[in-house]
Amino acid sequence: TPLPAATPTTAVTAAGAGAAPTILDGYWAEAQSAFKAGRWQEALTSLKLVQQSDPAYRAVELKKQLFTVYINLAGEKDNADNLEEALRYYDEALKLDPTAPGIDQERELIANYLDVLTYFDVDWEQSIALLETIYAVEPLYRDVEERLLEAYTRYAGQLSNDEQWCDASEQYNAALSVAADVELQQRQVAAQSQCTKFGNVALTGTPGARTPLT
Numbered sequence: 001t002p003l004p005a006a007t008p009t010t011a012v013t014a015a016g017a018g019a020a021p022t023i024l025d026g027y028w029a030e031a032q033s034a035f036k037a038g039r040w041q042e043a044l045t046s047l048k049l050v051q052q053s054d055p056a057y058r059a060v061e062l063k064k065q066l067f068t069v070y071i072n073l074a075g076e077k078d079n080a081d082n083l084e085e086a087l088r089y090y091d092e093a094l095k096l097d098p099t100a101p102g103i104d105q106e107r108e109l110i111a112n113y114l115d116v117l118t119y120f121d122v123d124w125e126q127s128i129a130l131l132e133t134i135y136a137v138e139p140l141y142r143d144v145e146e147r148l149l150e151a152y153t154r155y156a157g158q159l160s161n162d163e164q165w166c167d168a169s170e171q172y173n174a175a176l177s178v179a180a181d182v183e184l185q186q187r188q189v190a191a192q193s194q195c196t197k198f199g200n201v202a203l204t205g206t207p208g209a210r211t212p213l214t
Contacts (some may be wrong), residue, residue: 016164024050024057035065040072067096072105085111109134109141120147124155128174149178163201164195 003059021029033044045064050057074089091099112130119126131148134141156171172188175181 012199022213024053027053028058029063035069040074041070042077044069044073067100070096074106078106078110083114086110087114098193105137109138113142113144116144116147120151121154124151124158127151128155145163145178149175152178153184156191160187160191163198165191165198169195 022212027046027049030089031050032044034040034043043065047062047069051062051066070089070093074086074093076213077083077086077089087110089106090103090110094107097103110132114125116127116130116134118132121127128148131151134144135148139145152175154169156168156175159165159168159171169188169191172184172191175184176188
């Protein structure tokens with residue numbers, strides 16, 4: 001819905017002492033009320049009305065408040081598992097302050113996690129690479145630890161099924177670095193034994209076409 005345009009007025013900056021409030025002043029007052037109450041979406045709507053009506057109006061204050069609003073909206077969307085929207089708001093915040101501490105890291109965590117959701121169960125190597133990147137920065141981020149363990153284990157099973165014993169052993173070892181497990185340990189020992197005897201057997205057919213070992 002198009003935002004309402006401000007009625008033309010001779011005052012394009014904050015009203016001076018004794019001056020009648022302008023429509024811009026009204027938009028600004030609404031923005032301040034919402035901002036102080038933590039009503040971030042409402043604050044954003046009013047701040048954008050001010051900016052679109054006159055970009056020079058309280059420009060420094062407006063930029064700072066927009067940044068704060070975007071960060072808080074990103075946090076709300078992140079907490080609600082609406083990661084695409086959270087990413088969008090972080091991007092808007094970074095446009096206003098590209099060097100803001102910690103924001104770029106939060107943005108990258110979300111972006112990488114969204115990529116994990118795309119590749120998981122489709123491309124184990126890519127999934128593992130993304131999960132390792134997140135895990136190195138924030139091991140407790142969402143379900144990254146659980147997904148990383150699953151990715152290592154299932155990729156190892158696929159490699160074992162394809163008789164890529166040495167590679168499978170490495171993946172089982174990686175899984176064990178995330179969580180100690182007797183069954184995983186047994187699988188790793190078995191894969192390493194086959195690796196010692198045969199190395200990685202040449203693949204025949206399509207990799208991963210058979211059911212991974214359980």
